[in-house]
Amino acid sequence: MSVRRIEVQTNPAYNVYVGPSALEKVHECGLQKDCVFVLADEKAWSLHGKALVGLEAAPRLEITGGEDAKTLAQLGSVLDALTASGLSRASTVITFGGGSISDLGGLAASLYKRGIDVMHCPTTLLAQVDAAVGGKTAINLKLGKNLAGTVHQPRGVFADPAVLQSLPVEEWASGLGEALKTALVGGEASLKSLEMLSPELTRQQPETLSALVADCVQTKARIVAEDPSEQGPRRALNLGHTFAHAIEHCAGYGAIPHGVAVAVGVSLALEASAAMGILENGGLIERVNKLQKTLGLPSSLADLRGRHDLEPEGLLAGLAQDKKGAVNKPEFVLVRKPGDLALGVGMEGSLLQSLLG
Numbered sequence: 001m002s003v004r005r006i007e008v009q010t011n012p013a014y015n016v017y018v019g020p021s022a023l024e025k026v027h028e029c030g031l032q033k034d035c036v037f038v039l040a041d042e043k044a045w046s047l048h049g050k051a052l053v054g055l056e057a058a059p060r061l062e063i064t065g066g067e068d069a070k071t072l073a074q075l076g077s078v079l080d081a082l083t084a085s086g087l088s089r090a091s092t093v094i095t096f097g098g099g100s101i102s103d104l105g106g107l108a109a110s111l112y113k114r115g116i117d118v119m120h121c122p123t124t125l126l127a128q129v130d131a132a133v134g135g136k137t138a139i140n141l142k143l144g145k146n147l148a149g150t151v152h153q154p155r156g157v158f159a160d161p162a163v164l165q166s167l168p169v170e171e172w173a174s175g176l177g178e179a180l181k182t183a184l185v186g187g188e189a190s191l192k193s194l195e196m197l198s199p200e201l202t203r204q205q206p207e208t209l210s211a212l213v214a215d216c217v218q219t220k221a222r223i224v225a226e227d228p229s230e231q232g233p234r235r236a237l238n239l240g241h242t243f244a245h246a247i248e249h250c251a252g253y254g255a256i257p258h259g260v261a262v263a264v265g266v267s268l269a270l271e272a273s274a275a276m277g278i279l280e281n282g283g284l285i286e287r288v289n290k291l292q293k294t295l296g297l298p299s300s301l302a303d304l305r306g307r308h309d310l311e312p313e314g315l316l317a318g319l320a321q322d323k324k325g326a327v328n329k330p331e332f333v334l335v336r337k338p339g340d341l342a343l344g345v346g347m348e349g350s351l352l353q354s355l356l357g
């Protein structure tokens with residue numbers, strides 16, 4: 001099976017390689033071996049680090065993955081480690097891990113000596129379909145998630161489906177939720193492709209998995225090239241996210257995987273789109289429900305309520321925290337049809353009450 005190459009036409013442009021042995025492509029990107037630093041998720045590295053052949057001896061910092069990696073203190077540790085390794089401006093940071101590692105490593109690379117190159121080797125499904133592409137970097141601050149960051153496009157991204165075999169079940173589901181969102185944002189062809197792939201989508205099917213990741217990367221690449229700094233059309237990728245953040249806030253961060261909350265957020269956004277007369281064809285709701293079932297994702301708040309405390313008041317309080325709109329005026333991405341979204345839409349309190357009730 002060949003490795004797919006998808007170009008992201010930002011300035012500068014870069015390639016995303018998807019498929020078995022994509023990690024071997026790292027060496028075809030003009031790396032100077034003595035100018036490389038690896039920032040790795042310790043778990044992902046212990047399981048799959050050997051796939052990054054030839055870089056065993058490069059200076060490396062292994063850290064615990066997950067949200068705790070994205071702190072000011074960790075950023076300081078990474079910058080100190082880059083300095084201690086004597087990295088020059090011509091050096092490259094290679095991240096090996098999920099979105100928390102690429103967010104942190106991308107930020108450190110954008111700051112070190114006013115910016116050095118970064119390449120990402122995403123090891124979670126969520127990072128392969130979403131986080132590693134597009135150049136957004138971030139850490140969390142005391143008052144909120146992703147509040148400090150930069151836009152720093154990587155020089156290359158290398159997504160090998162083999163590393164996903166060891167993912168915990170909840171991380172797998174999280175990636176599928178983001179993939180569902182991306183398919184709807186991508187348009188009719190992307191959605192059809194996910195419908196075709198989904199019955200066969202397992203971690204043991206590298207060809208199906210590579211096709212899924214490649215579809216998502218293609219959509220993200222197209223949107224990011226149009227709008228690298230998220231002033232306009234890139235906001236479409238936030239479909240389902242205003243609701244998802246409220247769900248995560250209400251259940252307690254970490255209780256529900258982000259992409260799983262996004263899957264339910266997408267359903268709520270579709271329901272809202274129908275209620276506001278924006279959705280062109282109600283049949284889309286059934287199509288998405290069917291996909292959620294096939295992918296093993298929840299499709300409604302009711303599906304989550306058995307195991308999580310998601311009272312309407314708590315959800316409304318979570319919505320009030322939305323950073324995109326004005327204070328207490330959350331904004332939503334709604335759907336006209338696949339690939340055609342309404343951005344920055346406000347919603348009546350009564351509609352929100354009925355959606356979240």
Ligand SMILES: NC(=O)c1ccc[n+]([C@@H]2O[C@H](COP(=O)([O-])OP(=O)(O)OC[C@H]3O[C@@H](n4cnc5c(N)ncnc54)[C@H](O)[C@@H]3O)[C@@H](O)[C@H]2O)c1
Nearest residue numbers: 043044065066098099100123124126127131136163166167
């Ligand atoms: N920059 C962006 O555009 C963007 C987009 C989406 C999400 N994000 C960020 O990504 C972060 C979430 O990333 P994530 O979901 O990839 O999770 P993660 O990086 O937090 O990792 C989740 C867990 O999976 C483990 N893990 C990683 N690879 C593994 C593997 N191959 N096998 C077994 N375990 C493995 C990690 O050790 C960790 O415990 C969030 O902080 C989010 O804000 C960024």
Ligand SMILES: [Zn+2]
Nearest residue numbers: 178241258262
């Ligand atoms: Zn997301």
